[in-house]
Amino acid sequence: MGNHQYSAVILGVGPERGLGATLAKQFACKGLHVFIAGRNEEKLNIVADNISANGGKVTTVIADAIKEYDVNHLFEVIKLHKTPLHIAAYNVDSNIPSSLLEMETETFTHLWQQNCLGAFLFAKEAIACMKPNQQGSLFFTGATASLRAKPPFTAFSSAKSALRALAQGLAREFSPEGIHVVHTIIDGVINGDRAEQQFPEYFNSKGQDGLLKLEAIAETYWSIHCQHPSAWTHELDLRPFKEPF
Amino acid sequence: MGNHQYSAVILGVGPERGLGATLAKQFACKGLHVFIAGRNEEKLNIVADNISANGGKVTTVIADAIKEYDVNHLFEVIKLHKTPLHIAAYNVDSNIPSSLLEMETETFTHLWQQNCLGAFLFAKEAIACMKPNQQGSLFFTGATASLRAKPPFTAFSSAKSALRALAQGLAREFSPEGIHVVHTIIDGVINGDRAEQQFPEYFNSKGQDGLLKLEAIAETYWSIHCQHPSAWTHELDLRPFKEPF
C-alpha cells in the first residue's frame, strides 16, 4: 500500500451500504488516504471504522455540502494534511418526487442546492487543490434524469441537468490543466440502503439482476481515474444489464 | 381585433428593443390583452405606451421574477382581469461570463434563480390559471448554452440546462391537460439593445445577417402558439442563417 502519499475526498458519505461509503472503501483499499464528509457523524464513524479495520487511512469531516463554510473547512482539513489530492468525488444526491404544481419553492431550491450548488462549491475547492499539481480526478454522480425530465422527477431532473452542464463546463475549462472531470450517469437503482428504505417495493421489484452493485460502480470509478490523460472519458453511463432503457 | 377576451403575460420585459417587449407588441397586435412585467417601471411604461399608441391593450406590473411574492402578485392582477390567459412567456435571461474558479457563490446562485427558479414560480402560476380552461401556451426562452456548457459560460449553461429540463418535465406533465409547453433555443445574438450594450464589439462583428431579428423570433412564437394540439412542437432552435453552429 504505497499510495499513502496521495489522498481522496468524498463528499456525501452516508450509510454503510451507499455509494459514498463504497467509493471511500475502494479508494482506501487502493492505498489512498480518504477524507470522508457528510452531515451525519455517526454514519461517518461507522464507515471510518470499517476502513480503519481493513488497514485503510481515513479522516472524517462533518460537512453539509450546501454550506460554503463547511465545504471550505473540509478542504482546509485536507490541505493541512499535505498529501496531494488525487480524487475528489461529489456524491450528494437528493430526489423528491412531486407534481410540479404541488412542489414548494423551498423544495425545488433545496434539490438544486444539493445536486448542483454543493457540487459547485466542492469543485472550486477541489480544483484549487489539484491545479498546482496538474492532476486529479473530479467525479460527479448523475442519473438518468440528467438526460431526460420525467414527472414526478422534474425538479430532480432540473437539478441534475444543472449539475451535468456544470461538469461539462468544468471539463472543458480544466482538462487542459490536467484535471480529469468525470460525469457518470447511473441509470437504474443502486443496491444500497437508501433505495431499499425509500422505495422498498420498487427496489424489490427490480430483483438482484436489476440493481447496480455498489462495488461494481466503484470499480469503474477507479478504472476511469486510472485512465491515461491521452484518452480520458468525461461521461459514461452505468446500468444493470437487465435494466430497460 | 376581436381577441381582447384573451390575455397574454410576459415576465421579463425590459428595453424597447428586447425580446420581452417585442413579444408583448406581437401578442397585443394579434388582439390579446398583454400583461407585461419586469423590475424597471420606466422601461415597462415605454413599452406599454408604445403598445397603447398602436391600439393595443396593456397592463404593467412591476415584478422581480425571482421573488415568489412578486410572481404571485402578477398573477393575482391577471386573475382579477378575468380574461382567460392564453399565452405566458418567461423571458428572464441572465448571463455573467467567468472562470468557474473566480465565480462567487452568490453569482452562481443568482444566475440559477433568474434563469430557472423564476421560471418555476412563473410556470406554477401560469399553469394554475390555464388548467381549468385546458388550454394555453407556456414559453421558455433557452439558448445554445441550454445544450452545451462552454467556459466562460458554464454557470449560465448550468442554469439554462436546469430550465430546459424544467420545461421538458412540464411538457410531459401538462401537455395531456392541454397546456402547450415550448422551449426555444436561441442560437446566436439577438439584434436588440442588450447585446449591443453588453458586448458591442461581438455584436458588431456579427453583421446584420448574423443577428436574430426580434420580430422574426416573435413571429415564430406566434406560429407555435397557433399550432393545432394534434401536432405541437415542444422544442425548436432559432438561428441566423449565417450563424455557424
Place this chain on the structure above:
Amino acid sequence: MGNHQYSAVILGVGPERGLGATLAKQFACKGLHVFIAGRNEEKLNIVADNISANGGKVTTVIADAIKEYDVNHLFEVIKLHKTPLHIAAYNVDSNIPSSLLEMETETFTHLWQQNCLGAFLFAKEAIACMKPNQQGSLFFTGATASLRAKPPFTAFSSAKSALRALAQGLAREFSPEGIHVVHTIIDGVINGDRAEQQFPEYFNSKGQDGLLKLEAIAETYWSIHCQHPSAWTHELDLRPFKEPF
C-alpha cells in the same frame, strides 16, 4: 394566388391521406406550382386531380427515390419548367420492425436507402437548383427513432439517425448560402392511410387526440418555410398533445 412563379417539389407522395399529398395540397393552396413524385402513378394522379380541382398547379413525375436516374430526371423536369424552386420536401419513409438477428441484409440496406440515400440524392439536386437564387427550404421528415433506437425498430432508427446527421451537415454547409434545411421529428402516429392500414390496432388505440393531423403538420411546415432568415429553425418536434414522450 400570385405565387405561380414559384414551385415546390415533394418526393414521396403516396396515398391521398398521407403527408406527401397533404404537403402538396398545402403548397399548391399557397400558390406554388407543385411537382409531386412517387413510385405509384395511380396514387400520384389522384392527388394531382384533387389539387387541380382546387385550382392548383401540379405536375406528376414517377420516381423511385433510391434510383439516382429517377431523382435526376425529376429535377430535369423541374428545371425545364423554369419557375424557381422554393421548397423541396423529402418525404420517403420506410419502416420494417424486426429483431436485428432476423433481419435480412437486404432489408437493412433498403431501409437506409429509402430513409437516407434517397434524401442524399434529392438534396444534391434540390440544393443545386436553389443555390443560384440563394434561397429555398429543404425539408426532411424524421421520427422519434431519429433520436433513440428501440427494438424492434433498430434498423429504422439507424437509417433515420443517418438522415438526421445528413440534414444537420447540410444545414451547416448550406444555410450560409441561403438554403433553409429543416429536420422535423414526428413523434407519434400520423392520422393517415398508412398507419391505419399497417398497424390498425395500434392506430385505433391512440384515439383521435393521440394522432397527428396531416393538415396540422403541413401548417407548421409552411410556417417554418416562411421564417425570416435571421431566425431559422433547423429542427423541431411535432407531437399530439396526448402523446406520452
Place this chain on the structure above:
Amino acid sequence: MGNHQYSAVILGVGPERGLGATLAKQFACKGLHVFIAGRNEEKLNIVADNISANGGKVTTVIADAIKEYDVNHLFEVIKLHKTPLHIAAYNVDSNIPSSLLEMETETFTHLWQQNCLGAFLFAKEAIACMKPNQQGSLFFTGATASLRAKPPFTAFSSAKSALRALAQGLAREFSPEGIHVVHTIIDGVINGDRAEQQFPEYFNSKGQDGLLKLEAIAETYWSIHCQHPSAWTHELDLRPFKEPF
C-alpha cells in the same frame, strides 16, 4: 495466461500502429485467443507475428467487412475453433471529407457500408455466437461525428450516426440476454499510422498531448469488458486531455 479457453475477434485490423492491431495485442496479452480480420493479408501477418512473438495465440482471417460472405466465413472459422467468444470488436472506420454537392453516390454509400452495414453483419454473427453462453462484449468504435455532423464530414457523420443507433438498439435488445454492447466515442486524433499518413499536418499540429495513445484506448476497452453486469457502460467518450471539445 489461463484464458486461452476464450477468444476475441477484431474486424478491421490494418497497420501495426492502428486501433485494431492494438486491441488484438491487448486481448492476446490478457490471454485470449484472438481472431484478427481485415482485407490486407500482409498487414494481418505483421500483427499476427508480433502477437505470436509475445506468446499470444492468434488466427488471421482475410475478410472485407462489407461482404456478407466474408463476415460469415470469419465466424465459421471462429466457431470451428470452439473456444467461447468473449469479445467482438468492430473496428472498421472510413472517412472521406467532401462537400455534399461533390460527393459521389458511390462514396456516400461506401462510407455507410463500411461504418454501419459491416457492423450490422458483424453484430448478427457475433451475437449468434455469444447468445448461447449469455455473455460477451461487443464493441463499436464511434467518433465525434457520431454526435454532430459538420461539413466536410457530413457523409461520415451520417454513417457514424447510423452505427451509433445500431449499437444502441442492439444494447436495448441484447443486454438482457447477457451481451454487453459498447459504443465508444473517440473524440480526437489517434496517434497511429492512419492519421499520420492521411492528415500529416493536422496530425503534427496536435502535438503529443493532443493525440490519443493506442494503448490507452485499448486499456479502457479492457476495463469496460471486465465490468460486472450489474453496472455496464453502453457509451463513453475518449479524448486527449488537451483536446478542445
